Amino acid sequence: MNVNRLQYNELKYNEEGLIPAIIQDVDTREVLMLAWMNRESLTLSFQTKKATFWSRSRNKIWVKGEESGNIQTLVNIYYDCDADTLLVMVKQKGVACHTGSRTCFYRELTEKGETSGE
Amino acid sequence: MNVNRLQYNELKYNEEGLIPAIIQDVDTREVLMLAWMNRESLTLSFQTKKATFWSRSRNKIWVKGEESGNIQTLVNIYYDCDADTLLVMVKQKGVACHTGSRTCFYRELTEKGETSGE
Numbered sequence: 001m002n003v004n005r006l007q008y009n010e011l012k013y014n015e016e017g018l019i020p021a022i023i024q025d026v027d028t029r030e031v032l033m034l035a036w037m038n039r040e041s042l043t044l045s046f047q048t049k050k051a052t053f054w055s056r057s058r059n060k061i062w063v064k065g066e067e068s069g070n071i072q073t074l075v076n077i078y079y080d081c082d083a084d085t086l087l088v089m090v091k092q093k094g095v096a097c098h099t100g101s102r103t104c105f106y107r108e109l110t111e112k113g114e115t116s117g118e
Numbered sequence: 119m120n121v122n123r124l125q126y127n128e129l130k131y132n133e134e135g136l137i138p139a140i141i142q143d144v145d146t147r148e149v150l151m152l153a154w155m156n157r158e159s160l161t162l163s164f165q166t167k168k169a170t171f172w173s174r175s176r177n178k179i180w181v182k183g184e185e186s187g188n189i190q191t192l193v194n195i196y197y198d199c200d201a202d203t204l205l206v207m208v209k210q211k212g213v214a215c216h217t218g219s220r221t222c223f224y225r226e227l228t229e230k231g232e233t234s235g236e
Contacts, residue, residue: 011227022140022149029147031140034203046229078223081215085152087223097199105196105205109129111164 008039012084018054021086023096025103026075032096033104035064037086042077049074051090070094126157130202136172139204141214143221144193150214151222153182155204160195167192169208188212 013019018036025032035053037045041061044052048063051072055062065071072090079086097104131137136154143150153171155163159179162170166181169190173180183189190208197204215222 020138020152022152024149031142031149031205033198034138034140077227079225079227080151080222081217081219081224082222085222086227087149099199101199104198104200104203106199107197109195109197109204 008042010083011079011086012082013038014084016056018056019084019086021051021053021088023051023072023088023090025092025096026089027091030103031105032072032090032092032102035062042086045074045077045088051088065093068094068098070096072096126160128201129160129197129204130200131156132202134174136174137202137204139169139171139206141169141190141206141208143210143214144207145209148221149223150190150208150210150220153180160204163192163195163206169206183211186212186216188214190214 011019017038021035021037023032023035024030036056038054041052041054044061051064051074053062053064071093073093075089075091077086077088095102097106099106129137135156139153139155141150141153142148154174156172159170159172162179169182169192171180171182181189189211191211193207193209195204195206213220215224217224
């Protein structure tokens with residue numbers, strides 16, 4: 001496997017060695033969640049074809065869906081003009097959110113208060 | 119105008135007082151960019167209906183498109199299950215990226231190297 005590690009270095013990770021990754025459903029185009037990757041989780045995502053992140057709360061590598069079964073199969077990854085954000089296109093099995101919602105962005109923020117999104 | 123400031127407080131801003139905002143084109147469903155908001159820019163976004171951010175490089179409020187004319191008209195804002203990320207739906211005038219691309223995510227990251235996305 002020809003992983004270009006130099007390219008990974010050229011991505012701009014923050015002071016914690018992390019880069020934000022926007023996860024989008026390739027079929028519905030819904031934005032599912034925002035997670036964080038380090039170099040290891042990015043490499044693992046490519047190698048396993050399963051979206052893999054760095055859990056900031058548990059401080060460890062986190063294969064999305066490893067417990068729920070709701071894995072995200074990697075389709076492709078884009079990076080932005082500043083090389084400091086990733087856009088990860090996935091095929092979502094089941095739902096993305098631990099609340100049971102398809103997407104983590106199920107609530108609308110309004111000037112007056114919250115309204116349920118679905 | 120009835121801006122619920124308590125609700126803004128309930129959003130989880132990072133130690134710099136910022137929250138990441140994913141910007142999505144409401145018509146094409148393209149993810150356009152990731153930017154950062156503080157409470158002031160969030161309030162301004164609602165009040166002016168123009169997506170307004172905090173520029174971390176210039177250290178000031180930044181009305182998207184204020185120089186280029188490529189403004190983003192606010193449609194609605196969602197927040198995620200952890201209340202630490204925003205999803206901002208916009209109508210994009212012109213292109214989102216300062217490079218001239220429609221979206222900032224115009225390059226694909228591959229295991230072997232970069233390939234142009236458009």
